[in-house]
Amino acid sequence: MKAALIGLGMVAETHVRAIADAAGVTLAGVMSRDATRAQAFANRMASVIGTAPHVFPDLAAIAASDVDFVILCTPPDSRADIVATLVAAGKPILMEKPVERTAKAARAIVDICAAAGVPLGVVFQHRFRPDAMALHDLLASDGLGTLAAVQIDLPWWRPQSYYDEPGRGTYARDGGGVLITQAIHILDLALTFTGPVSRVQAMARTTALHRMEGEDFVTAGLDYASGAVGSLVATTASRPGGGDCITLHCANGSARLVHGRLTIDWADGTTENIGLSSETGGGADPMAFGHAWHQAAIEDFAAALRDGRNPTSTGAEALRIHVLIEAIIRSSTEGRAVEIAP
Incomplete structure (x- = not known):
């Protein structure tokens, strides 16, 4: 083709x-x-x-x-x-x-x-990371049991020179800051594991480390339609910049995705590692990733x-991320919890 x-x-x-x-x-x-x-x-x-x-x-x-x-x-x-x-x-x-x-x-x-x-x-x-696909298979087989809690962390760093490019981090060109430009990937991946978010309570801010219109720091509490609860911390103000991480706490154990590696701490005390630790891209360098997943x-x-x-x-699936991001920003702006319709 x-x-x-x-x-x-x-x-x-x-x-x-x-x-x-x-x-x-x-x-x-x-x-x-x-x-x-x-x-x-x-x-x-x-x-x-x-x-x-x-x-x-x-x-x-x-x-x-x-x-x-x-x-x-x-x-x-x-x-x-x-x-x-x-x-x-x-x-x-x-x-x-x-x-x-x-x-x-x-x-x-x-x-x-x-x-x-x-x-x-x-x-x-x-979505095409080997560690992510391994976790999908495990969840599909119900190996981890009922999902209880979720942690989503994106501790990235961008220097001011990154935001000095005309339009970057603005609502007019990009649509916002760290959520829509960086965290959108990990949010999409997390939702493929957890299902939809039904309610958010959030704070989004621009720290003293950056001059930009959009947010460079977000923290949010999340309620999921499944009944699980969760947290989100996403920032580009975390030196020197680390790998994004998704942790699922389930009835049979906790699964942690970070740096291309899936670690499962089972309820019986054993630990299982799947994949090799590697740079998943973007923590400190916007282009610090290969092309295999693309x-x-x-x-x-x-x-x-x-x-x-x-x-x-699909494009239709991507809409759920846009809706979630706007709910997070709205919650911060209005200082209240925001419900997200199914």
């Missing part, structure tokens, strides 16, 4: 490397609003894929081409018009998170794709198109 890449920012090279190793997927070309930047990027990628990829002059050229799907990596504030053009051309879309800046805008994108029957996937690559996400999306099924992570 042929894929086109739109948006050549920080994660674009990761996608090129992922496509280069992906089974059954080739890179048809790249596109950026800045033609000079696009050509420079294409020339640089020659060392990755053996030859400089084609540079599409504009979106219309991609819409008129024979590409099978498009990988969209632009900032969320530029999504709507691009999606409308691609949907009109019947091009399936696999987009980087978030879908848009707000839940309402994200739902509009999901709805336009659904109305036209155009597949929409979101790159939540952490490769798996791209291969899954291509296979879904071939098989006529939904990809592992």
Whole structure:
């Protein structure tokens, strides 16, 4: 299958490397609003894929081409018009998170794709981590028993220079701060284990360590629809930056996902380790990760198109993360608990 890449920012090279190793997927070309930047990027990628990829002059050229799907990596504030053009051309879309800046805008994108029957996937690559898949299998077999409590921690660090880039950490371009830009991945992964959150009570703040519009520190208490309770701490103000962690406390033991490793402390006192400790990306360096999980996400999306099924992570599923993030911010702003409708 042929894929086109739109948006050549920080994660674009990761996608090129992922496509280069992906089974059954080739890179048809790249596109950026800045033609000079696009050509420079294409020339640089020659060392990755053996030859400089084609540079599409504009979106219309991609819409008129024979590409099978498009990988969209632009900032969320530029999504709507691009999606409308691609949907009109019947091009399936696999987009980087978030879908848009707000839940309402994200739902509009999901709805336009659904109305036209155009597949929409979101790159939540952490779902393809071996440790995460092992925990999914364990939960599916009910090996851990009833879920009682959840801890979600994201102790990351970003220097001020990161937020000095125009638009970064703003509501106009990004839709907010640490929640929608960094924690969105671990929140998505956690919800695949726990099911939906029904109620939140939160505090979101911008610390003295950063000058930015959005939040760089969030703490929240969570009630789950299942009856479990939980906590969330997410920040980009934690030097030197550590790995994100999800801990599930269940009737038969506690399972902890961190740094690519699953550790299970069973109720009988034994401990089991699955996977090898490795950098899961992003704690201190925004690009401190490989491309294997992106490769798996791209291969899954291509296979879904071939098989006529939904990809592992759909645009509709991503809406639950947008709703949760907005509920957390609303709870902080209004100083009260916020209920989340099913």
